[in-house]
Amino acid sequence: MTKHNYSQEFKQDAIQYYLDAKENMTATEVAEHLGVGVSTLHKWVKQYQESGEVGRGSGIFSNDKDKEIAKLKRQLRDAEAAIQVLKKINRDSKQVTTEDVYQEIDRHHVSEPHASIYGMYQYIGISRSGYYQRKQRNNNRSPRQLRKKFILGLIKTIWNKSNRIYGAGKITHVLNDKDAYNLKISELTVGKYMRELGISARYIKCHVQTTCDSDYNNKLVNILDEQFNPSQPNAVWCIDTTYIPVRNGFVYLTSIMDLFSRRIIGWDLSETLEVSNVTPLIERTKKQRHISKPMIIHSDRGSQITSEAYRKATSMMTRSYSKKAFPWDNACIESFHALIKREWLNQFNIYSYHEARRLVFEYIETFYNTVRIHSHCGFKSPKTFEEDYQLKHHKLQAA
Numbered sequence: 001m002t003k004h005n006y007s008q009e010f011k012q013d014a015i016q017y018y019l020d021a022k023e024n025m026t027a028t029e030v031a032e033h034l035g036v037g038v039s040t041l042h043k044w045v046k047q048y049q050e051s052g053e054v055g056r057g058s059g060i061f062s063n064d065k066d067k068e069i070a071k072l073k074r075q076l077r078d079a080e081a082a083i084q085v086l087k088k089i090n091r092d093s094k095q096v097t098t099e100d101v102y103q104e105i106d107r108h109h110v111s112e113p114h115a116s117i118y119g120m121y122q123y124i125g126i127s128r129s130g131y132y133q134r135k136q137r138n139n140n141r142s143p144r145q146l147r148k149k150f151i152l153g154l155i156k157t158i159w160n161k162s163n164r165i166y167g168a169g170k171i172t173h174v175l176n177d178k179d180a181y182n183l184k185i186s187e188l189t190v191g192k193y194m195r196e197l198g199i200s201a202r203y204i205k206c207h208v209q210t211t212c213d214s215d216y217n218n219k220l221v222n223i224l225d226e227q228f229n230p231s232q233p234n235a236v237w238c239i240d241t242t243y244i245p246v247r248n249g250f251v252y253l254t255s256i257m258d259l260f261s262r263r264i265i266g267w268d269l270s271e272t273l274e275v276s277n278v279t280p281l282i283e284r285t286k287k288q289r290h291i292s293k294p295m296i297i298h299s300d301r302g303s304q305i306t307s308e309a310y311r312k313a314t315s316m317m318t319r320s321y322s323k324k325a326f327p328w329d330n331a332c333i334e335s336f337h338a339l340i341k342r343e344w345l346n347q348f349n350i351y352s353y354h355e356a357r358r359l360v361f362e363y364i365e366t367f368y369n370t371v372r373i374h375s376h377c378g379f380k381s382p383k384t385f386e387e388d389y390q391l392k393h394h395k396l397q398a399a
Contacts, residue, residue, distance in 0.1 A: 005288050006036070013361040014041065015048045033366035035383050078119025081108060085120060101126060102134055107198045152193055154181060159199055163367055165343045167201030168194055173379050202343050228332055229376075233260045233386055234289055238298040238330055239282075239305070241273070242337040244360075247351045253340075253360060254278055254304075256285050257333045260389075262374055263382035264336065264364050265289055269357045275304045279313040296320050300330050340368070 006014075018030045018041060031038040085104050105120050121127070158171050166174075168191035175183045175190065194200060230236045236259040243250045252273055256266040266285030270277035282297075298320040299305040311319070322329035344363045350356045370383045377385035 004036075007284060007288070010365070011044050012048075013358075013365065015044055016358070017362060017366060018045060030366075033370055035365070035370035074116070075119070078116050079123050082120045082123035084108060086124065098126065098130070099134075148193070151175070151183070151185065152197060154183075155190060155193055156197060156199070159194075162372065163202075163344065163363075164199070165202045165367075165372075170373055170379075173373065177379070202347065228259055230260050233258055233389065234291060234295055235260060236296045236298065237265070237285075238333045239278075240300060240330055240333040240337060241278075241302065241304065242341075244269075244341075244345060244350065244356050246353065246356055247349075251353050251356050252277070253337070254281055255333060255336060255364075256281065257336060258289075258382075258386075259332060261382040261385045262332060262336070262376055263369050263386060267360065267364060269353070269360055271353055273304060275307045275309045278304050279309050282310075282313045298322070298330060336368075340364070 014034050014036065017034070018027070021030055025033075027041060028038050031041045034041065085101070085108050088108075089100055089104050101124060105117060105124075108120070154175060155171055158174050159166055162170070168187050171194070172185060172187040172190045175181050175185050227236075237256050238259060239254065239256045241252055241254040244253055252270050254268045254270070254277065255264050257263065258265050265288065266281050268277055268281040295317055296319075297314055297317045300322045304310060305321075340360070340363050344367075345356075345359060348355075348359060350359065368382070370381055372381060373379045374382060374385070380388070
């Protein structure tokens with residue numbers, strides 16, 4: 001099996017992600033999202049805490065005042081959620097019943113799961129016993145009603161685990177997957193249930209031109225020629241840089257994708273477009289992927305990629321470049337950069353480099369690579385797709 005070389009940067013980001021998510025996720029769930037073993041994660045966290053440098057959101061309070069502040073924040077979050085529920089009911093209903101309140105609270109909890117249901121009931125003035133009695137009444141349903149309730153719960157769970165990104169198509173595939181839930185349900189029905197729950201796929205479109213000062217030299221040859229499906233990992237990589245808007249300008253995300261699995265095998269977030277940010281990324285990625293033979297690396301014609309420093313960093317690789325003014329030659333990595341913005345970044349007002357970095361890490365390392373299913377990978381995550389290939393390869397070698 002391949003030995004993993006996790007960078008110190010990745011470990012620090014993973015620890016911070018765990019500390020931020022520990023109130024809503026188990027350590028096992030966090031480790032699965034990160035694609036690491038839970039014992040490895042525990043080891044990193046223990047080493048970090050013993051060093052006395054526990055980051056924000058760790059849940060470790062130094063005094064009673066910090067505990068009280070955390071309690072007040074939870075109460076404020078529940079109160080704000082209760083206000084939103086009441087506003088929605090008063091806007092949509094002429095005559096409000098207790099059942100209307102129950103249903104709206106359930107719908108709100110789907111879209112904002114961090115708010116406590118019991119906390120919202122307390123502020124709205126509904127008793128906990130009334131909630132339990134309602135649950136008991138709801139349990140006295142026909143088999144068809146119970147199946148629908150069960151599937152509604154699964155749809156809500158799958159949608160939340162996808163960071164509220166999946167639409168009816170991907171949720172349907174997960175529900176019908178024999179290795180997951182093995183249900184028989186149509187995409188049309190899933191779409192109908194999602195509308196009843198008030199949820200949908202996330203799609204926030206924003207476009208920024210990303211390639212400037214292109215080099216149109218005819219010596220830059222397109223070797224890849226849109227052959228986007230290599231037969232093994234580490235045969236073809238592609239690299240690209242995109243802008244991410246922040247409060248006072250932009251930061252720049254450079255990503256490297258392995259075309260075999262569409263996995264993001266290296267990325268860097270910088271505050272400038274200097275080539276000095278790209279070359280260390282290539283060296284780190286080569287080390288992590290244990291590259292020992294020449295391979296193709298494809299890119300557009302941006303000034304970073306046509307520099308002497310880039311050519312030196314890729315001297316043992318075969319460099320391929322998109323045709324002049326033809327971004328479709330690098331469609332896969334361009335598509336990924338559109339995806340991370342559309343599904344994730346565009347919903348946030350990002351104030352700083354550090355906030356942008358946290359969000360990029362969370363999407364790539366805890367969702368896109370390890371959780372998000374991809375049609376190219378047979379509706380598996382890129383990480384699982386690569387692992388299945390390695391397992392099959394080892395079996396053939398052993399035979």
